Amino acid sequence: MLKKFALLSVALGLGLMVACSWISPKGSFAPTHPQALEQGRPTCSDCHGTDRVASTDKTFASFNHTEAFISNHKIQANQDPATCAACHAQSFCADCHGGKTALLPSTKLGNRPDRVSPHRGDYMTLHRIEGKIDPTSCFKCHGRSNNETCTACHR
Amino acid sequence: MQEVLNANAIHDPADRNGAVFGGWRPVMKHRTPLALLATLVAGTAMAQDVSVSTTTIAQTWKQNTPGFSTGTFTPATEYVGIDAVKLGGKDALSLHFYGWGMADLADQSYIGGKSTGDFTYGYLQYNFAQANAQLKAGRFSVTQGIGNEPVDGVSASTDLRCGFTVSAFAGTPVIFKNYSNQNQSVAASQRDFMFGGRLAWHAAKVGEIGVDYLEDGSSPATQTAPAPATNPTAMVYTRRLLGVDMKLTPCDSFDFSGRTVTDVAPLLAPAAGINISRLAEDDYTATLKFLQTFSLAGTFVERNLFSYFAGSTLPSLFNQNEQGMFKATGAKLTWQAPGNLQVVGDVRRTDRESYGTTTRGGADLRYTLPESHILAGVGFHKVNAAQVQAVDLLVPAYSLSHSEARAWIMAEKGAYSASLDAIRLHYADPYLNPSLNGQSIESAIVGSVGYKAKNGAKVSGDLTLEDSPIFGKQTIALLRLEYRFGLAGKGDK
Numbered sequence: 203m204l205k206k207f208a209l210l211s212v213a214l215g216l217g218l219m220v221a222c223s224w225i226s227p228k229g230s231f232a233p234t235h236p237q238a239l240e241q242g243r244p245t246c247s248d249c250h251g252t253d254r255v256a257s258t259d260k261t262f263a264s265f266n267h268t269e270a271f272i273s274n275h276k277i278q279a280n281q282d283p284a285t286c287a288a289c290h291a292q293s294f295c296a297d298c299h300g301g302k303t304a305l306l307p308s309t310k311l312g313n314r315p316d317r318v319s320p321h322r323g324d325y326m327t328l329h330r331i332e333g334k335i336d337p338t339s340c341f342k343c344h345g346r347s348n349n350e351t352c353t354a355c356h357r
Numbered sequence: 358m359q360e361v362l363n364a365n366a367i368h369d370p371a372d373r374n375g376a377v378f379g380g381w382r383p384v385m386k387h388r389t390p391l392a393l394l395a396t397l398v399a400g401t402a403m404a405q406d407v408s409v410s411t412t413t414i415a416q417t418w419k420q421n422t423p424g425f426s427t428g429t430f431t432p433a434t435e436y437v438g439i440d441a442v443k444l445g446g447k448d449a450l451s452l453h454f455y456g457w458g459m460a461d462l463a464d465q466s467y468i469g470g471k472s473t474g475d476f477t478y479g480y481l482q483y484n485f486a487q488a489n490a491q492l493k494a495g496r497f498s499v500t501q502g503i504g505n506e507p508v509d510g511v512s513a514s515t516d517l518r519c520g521f522t523v524s525a526f527a528g529t530p531v532i533f534k535n536y537s538n539q540n541q542s543v544a545a546s547q548r549d550f551m552f553g554g555r556l557a558w559h560a561a562k563v564g565e566i567g568v569d570y571l572e573d574g575s576s577p578a579t580q581t582a583p584a585p586a587t588n589p590t591a592m593v594y595t596r597r598l599l600g601v602d603m604k605l606t607p608c609d610s611f612d613f614s615g616r617t618v619t620d621v622a623p624l625l626a627p628a629a630g631i632n633i634s635r636l637a638e639d640d641y642t643a644t645l646k647f648l649q650t651f652s653l654a655g656t657f658v659e660r661n662l663f664s665y666f667a668g669s670t671l672p673s674l675f676n677q678n679e680q681g682m683f684k685a686t687g688a689k690l691t692w693q694a695p696g697n698l699q700v701v702g703d704v705r706r707t708d709r710e711s712y713g714t715t716t717r718g719g720a721d722l723r724y725t726l727p728e729s730h731i732l733a734g735v736g737f738h739k740v741n742a743a744q745v746q747a748v749d750l751l752v753p754a755y756s757l758s759h760s761e762a763r764a765w766i767m768a769e770k771g772a773y774s775a776s777l778d779a780i781r782l783h784y785a786d787p788y789l790n791p792s793l794n795g796q797s798i799e800s801a802i803v804g805s806v807g808y809k810a811k812n813g814a815k816v817s818g819d820l821t822l823e824d825s826p827i828f829g830k831q832t833i834a835l836l837r838l839e840y841r842f843g844l845a846g847k848g849d850k
Contacts, residue, residue: 242725261609305434310414326827345668
């Protein structure tokens with residue numbers, strides 16, 4: 203028993219040593235952006251030019267908050283959440299992506315018309331049209347969560 | 358806070374502890390969120406920097422619409438967020454909490470009851486100074502790879518040598534209650550464990566390519582819920598998704614990003630004549646920047662409804678058995694003009710097998726005056742969906758075409774802020790479309806004024822005037838109190 207335990211410990215220790223030797227020696231991405239940013243959507247390449255992020259080799263320009271970046275930000279969030287976290291608190295994501303939300307993002311952020319918020323105005327009417335045109339756009343937020351209210355009609 | 362605690366104590370057991378679980382599990386599970394929450398809140402006492410943000414929102418409006426709840430609604434909603442860093446004096450250790458509670462002061466406004474709430478996330482995080490390595494434990498949102506949902510569990514990620522990155526998570530899903538008429542206990546028993554991971558590789562002049570896997574449910578659906586032979590897909594609850602994601606950035610002026618996801622859950626052999634595509638999603642965007650101020654983005658999306666809707670908790674609406682395909686192609690041209698003006702033109706063509714083709718096109722302008730703290734924007738989009746057929750059993754065909762115009766402005770001067778947001782929709786077929794009640798115009802305008810005190814408190818009030826085909830004319834008043842203090846928070850950019 204003791205022999206097995208010793209062998210297992212050695213194997214685990216060796217495994218950990220090998221695994222640790224694989225870990226990148228590069229420093230982590232800054233946890234917080236060192237300078238306060240101006241109001242509005244940032245253009246990272248304005249300051250970072252043609253530089254690349256050391257830990258991921260991506261260009262800073264690819265993080266510019268263009269319309270295309272914002273509408274396709276899921277890829278960035280899936281690949282490099284650390285870069286998002288340099289400026290955004292987790293609660294920023296929860297404004298729209300909370301597992302269960304109390305208010306429409308556009309209601310909660312009614313004083314922030316600059317933010318991208320779905321369902322502005324009375325969306326009840328429009329959802330009957332957009333749901334027919336593209337139900338997959340509804341599924342992203344309502345397919346698994348935020349669908350208690352859907353069941354009032356969609357039983 | 359108490360509202361949040363109560364809400365979870367009520368909400369979670371109903372979702373998670375169905376009759377299928379053994380006697381000890383409901384008791385343990387009942388207390389787990391409370392114990393976790395208590396630990397997290399107590400843990401902030403060990404932090405050197407703590408930031409707390411609270412937002413209280415009270416609304417009031419009257420509703421008298423046939424087919425909907427009628428009455429006077431006055432819901433009050435409280436959001437609480439806590440970020441505590443440098444726990445125990447260690448720079449890398451932090452704790453994060455966020456949740457909300459809501460109570461109706463008059464008639465019931467929310468489907469779940471007159472009081473409800475949610476413990477959105479609460480986790481302990483350790484960031485290593487090297488290799489972007491990170492550990493998380495508690496309730497958090499999975500954003501690695503395919504997953505994008507809350508989990509009670511642990512996650513770990515790190516960069517490896519030679520450009521590799523690995524991440525993994527495991528736990529129990531927070532949300533899985535199945536809103537269908539089928540036996541709830543079957544679905545719940547299959548969603549007691551969830552895990553996933555991502556292995557990626559990146560290189561300069563290339564970008565990053567990853568392989569992702571997500572599995573939700575510890576037992577194959579086909580073993581616990583045999584599907585009828587005539588409909589092999591009817592009882593599939595287990596999600597097993599395998600994907601490839603990429604963001605290629607060979608140079609500053611071009612990047613290509615997107616992902617392909619396939620559904621690999623085991624299925625019974627489909628009946629003769631039924632072809633089931635296992636491709637869930639192709640979603641790709643290519644962006645080209647040129648002449649310094651222009652960028653052109655092209656998108657291609659393809660989703661197979663059967664596989665894309667796998668794991669839906671609302672199968673009555675997101676019905677896997679529809680077995681249709683959705684495709685979309687689009688382009689977006691952005692011009693960052695001199696003088697802080699941004700102009701965006703976009704067009705998108707969508708095709709849903711069962712409903713037809715739709716084209717959406719328009720433009721948005723956004724103007725920024727940083728010195729004056731003024732932001733403004735206008736936009737107009739036209740949706741041509743005239744080819745949509747057979748959209749309703751009662752009416753064989755009607756147009757879903759409509760146009761949307763929006764204008765907004767927000768300004769800050771000293772401690773004061775104000776914003777105005779107006780939206781107007783014009784529907785093309787108000788008489789045949791039964792949703793429109795003969796009304797072709799829908800409009801809403803939201804005005805807001807706010808005052809920010811020096812101690813981090815901000816009060817703002819919104820007044821919304823709406824006129825819609827369903828609800829008619831409505832006035833909604835909203836009072837918002839925001840309070841933030843502490844040093845640990847990031848901005849709310």
